[in-house]
Amino acid sequence: MARSRGVTILMADDDVDDRDLTRDAMQQNHLDGELKWVEDGEELLDYLNRRGRFSDPSAAPRPGIILLDLNMPRLDGREALREIKAHPELRRIPIIVLSTSSAEEDVQRSYELGANCFITKPGTFDRLVEVIRVLGEHWLQTATLPRTSPA
Numbered sequence: 001m002a003r004s005r006g007v008t009i010l011m012a013d014d015d016v017d018d019r020d021l022t023r024d025a026m027q028q029n030h031l032d033g034e035l036k037w038v039e040d041g042e043e044l045l046d047y048l049n050r051r052g053r054f055s056d057p058s059a060a061p062r063p064g065i066i067l068l069d070l071n072m073p074r075l076d077g078r079e080a081l082r083e084i085k086a087h088p089e090l091r092r093i094p095i096i097v098l099s100t101s102s103a104e105e106d107v108q109r110s111y112e113l114g115a116n117c118f119i120t121k122p123g124t125f126d127r128l129v130e131v132i133r134v135l136g137e138h139w140l141q142t143a144t145l146p147r148t149s150p151a
Contacts, residue, residue, distance in 0.1 A: 007064035007140060011037040012044040012080065013098070014072045021125060022067070022098075025132040033140060036063070041075030044068075045083060048090050063093060064145045068115070070099040070106060078109060085114030092146040094139065 009026075013019055019037045026035055038044045044066070047054045054060035066084070070077035077097065085091045094116040099106065102120040110118050119135075122128045139145070 007033045008061045009033045009035050009065050010063035011067040013069040014039045025129045028129050029133045029136050031136045040072040041080030044080050065139055066093055066095045067098045068095050070101055081113045
Protein backbone atom coordinates (compact mmCIF):
# COMPACT_ATOMS: atom_id res chain seq x y z
CA MET A 1 0.00 0.00 0.00
CA ALA A 2 1.27 3.44 -0.85
CA ARG A 3 1.78 5.76 2.07
CA SER A 4 -1.07 8.03 2.99
CA ARG A 5 -0.90 11.74 3.57
CA GLY A 6 -0.45 12.53 7.23
CA VAL A 7 -3.86 13.33 8.63
CA THR A 8 -5.28 13.20 12.13
CA ILE A 9 -7.82 10.42 12.55
CA LEU A 10 -10.00 10.81 15.62
CA MET A 11 -11.55 7.60 16.91
CA ALA A 12 -14.47 7.80 19.33
CA ASP A 13 -14.86 4.37 20.94
CA ASP A 14 -15.19 3.29 24.55
CA ASP A 15 -13.61 -0.14 23.92
CA VAL A 16 -9.85 0.02 24.48
CA ASP A 17 -9.35 -3.27 22.61
CA ASP A 18 -11.08 -1.86 19.52
CA ARG A 19 -8.90 1.25 19.69
CA ASP A 20 -5.71 -0.82 20.05
CA LEU A 21 -6.69 -3.19 17.23
CA THR A 22 -7.45 -0.23 14.95
CA ARG A 23 -4.07 1.31 15.76
CA ASP A 24 -2.36 -2.02 14.99
CA ALA A 25 -4.30 -2.36 11.72
CA MET A 26 -3.22 1.15 10.72
CA GLN A 27 0.40 0.25 11.43
CA GLN A 28 0.16 -2.95 9.39
CA ASN A 29 -1.14 -0.87 6.49
CA HIS A 30 1.62 1.73 6.91
CA LEU A 31 -0.86 4.56 7.30
CA ASP A 32 1.03 7.59 8.50
CA GLY A 33 -2.01 9.39 9.87
CA GLU A 34 -1.97 10.21 13.56
CA LEU A 35 -4.61 8.26 15.48
CA LYS A 36 -6.13 10.10 18.43
CA TRP A 37 -9.02 8.74 20.47
CA VAL A 38 -11.73 9.69 22.89
CA GLU A 39 -13.94 7.37 24.94
CA ASP A 40 -17.43 8.77 24.42
CA GLY A 41 -19.51 11.37 22.65
CA GLU A 42 -18.97 14.03 25.31
CA GLU A 43 -15.19 13.70 24.98
CA LEU A 44 -15.57 13.78 21.21
CA LEU A 45 -17.41 17.10 21.36
CA ASP A 46 -14.95 18.46 23.94
CA TYR A 47 -12.07 17.49 21.62
CA LEU A 48 -13.67 19.05 18.54
CA ASN A 49 -14.65 22.22 20.42
CA ARG A 50 -11.31 22.36 22.29
CA ARG A 51 -12.82 22.31 25.75
CA GLY A 52 -11.32 21.11 29.02
CA ARG A 53 -8.27 18.87 28.63
CA PHE A 54 -8.46 19.40 24.85
CA SER A 55 -8.13 23.20 25.01
CA ASP A 56 -4.55 23.18 23.68
CA PRO A 57 -4.77 23.03 19.86
CA SER A 58 -1.46 21.13 19.64
CA ALA A 59 -2.94 18.37 21.83
CA ALA A 60 -6.19 18.29 19.87
CA PRO A 61 -5.44 18.87 16.17
CA ARG A 62 -8.48 19.16 13.96
CA PRO A 63 -9.15 15.67 12.57
CA GLY A 64 -9.39 14.99 8.87
CA ILE A 65 -11.62 11.97 9.58
CA ILE A 66 -13.65 10.72 12.54
CA LEU A 67 -14.20 7.01 13.22
CA LEU A 68 -17.34 6.87 15.34
CA ASP A 69 -18.78 4.06 17.42
CA LEU A 70 -22.52 4.35 18.00
CA ASN A 71 -22.88 2.71 21.41
CA MET A 72 -20.85 4.67 23.93
CA PRO A 73 -21.56 5.85 27.48
CA ARG A 74 -22.59 9.38 28.49
CA LEU A 75 -23.35 10.67 24.97
CA ASP A 76 -23.75 8.03 22.30
CA GLY A 77 -22.47 8.25 18.74
CA ARG A 78 -25.86 9.09 17.27
CA GLU A 79 -26.25 12.21 19.36
CA ALA A 80 -22.61 13.21 18.80
CA LEU A 81 -23.10 12.75 15.05
CA ARG A 82 -26.20 14.96 15.15
CA GLU A 83 -24.33 17.73 17.00
CA ILE A 84 -21.25 17.58 14.77
CA LYS A 85 -23.25 17.74 11.55
CA ALA A 86 -25.27 20.69 12.92
CA HIS A 87 -22.08 22.70 13.60
CA PRO A 88 -21.08 24.96 10.68
CA GLU A 89 -17.32 24.31 11.00
CA LEU A 90 -17.37 20.68 12.13
CA ARG A 91 -19.95 19.30 9.70
CA ARG A 92 -17.44 19.11 6.86
CA ILE A 93 -15.30 16.51 8.69
CA PRO A 94 -16.04 13.08 7.18
CA ILE A 95 -17.50 10.70 9.74
CA ILE A 96 -17.17 6.96 9.29
CA VAL A 97 -19.43 5.02 11.62
CA LEU A 98 -17.54 1.92 12.77
CA SER A 99 -19.95 -0.01 14.95
CA THR A 100 -20.68 -3.54 16.12
CA SER A 101 -24.25 -2.91 15.00
CA SER A 102 -25.46 -4.08 11.64
CA ALA A 103 -29.09 -3.18 12.35
CA GLU A 104 -30.80 -1.58 9.37
CA GLU A 105 -32.25 1.11 11.65
CA ASP A 106 -28.73 2.09 12.80
CA VAL A 107 -27.48 2.21 9.22
CA GLN A 108 -30.41 4.33 8.04
CA ARG A 109 -30.33 6.66 11.05
CA SER A 110 -26.57 7.19 10.75
CA TYR A 111 -26.91 8.29 7.13
CA GLU A 112 -29.91 10.48 7.98
CA LEU A 113 -27.78 12.20 10.62
CA GLY A 114 -25.01 12.85 8.10
CA ALA A 115 -22.57 9.94 8.35
CA ASN A 116 -20.34 9.62 5.29
CA CYS A 117 -19.95 5.86 5.61
CA PHE A 118 -21.23 3.01 7.81
CA ILE A 119 -19.10 -0.07 8.47
CA THR A 120 -19.91 -2.93 10.81
CA LYS A 121 -16.81 -3.79 12.83
CA PRO A 122 -15.27 -6.97 11.45
CA GLY A 123 -15.07 -10.05 13.63
CA THR A 124 -11.39 -10.85 13.00
CA PHE A 125 -8.18 -8.86 13.07
CA ASP A 126 -7.31 -9.92 9.50
CA ARG A 127 -10.62 -8.55 8.29
CA LEU A 128 -10.06 -5.32 10.29
CA VAL A 129 -6.67 -4.92 8.59
CA GLU A 130 -8.45 -5.23 5.23
CA VAL A 131 -11.16 -2.73 6.22
CA ILE A 132 -8.53 -0.22 7.37
CA ARG A 133 -6.57 -0.78 4.15
CA VAL A 134 -9.64 0.06 2.06
CA LEU A 135 -10.51 3.05 4.26
CA GLY A 136 -6.94 4.30 3.94
CA GLU A 137 -6.93 3.92 0.19
CA HIS A 138 -10.20 5.78 -0.18
CA TRP A 139 -10.15 8.45 2.51
CA LEU A 140 -6.41 9.08 2.85
CA GLN A 141 -5.11 8.53 -0.67
CA THR A 142 -7.92 8.97 -3.19
CA ALA A 143 -10.44 11.38 -1.69
CA THR A 144 -9.67 15.04 -1.26
CA LEU A 145 -10.50 15.92 2.32
CA PRO A 146 -11.71 19.36 3.34
CA ARG A 147 -9.04 21.69 4.65
CA THR A 148 -8.79 21.58 8.41
CA SER A 149 -9.05 24.91 10.12
CA PRO A 150 -7.10 25.79 13.25
CA ALA A 151 -10.28 26.78 15.09
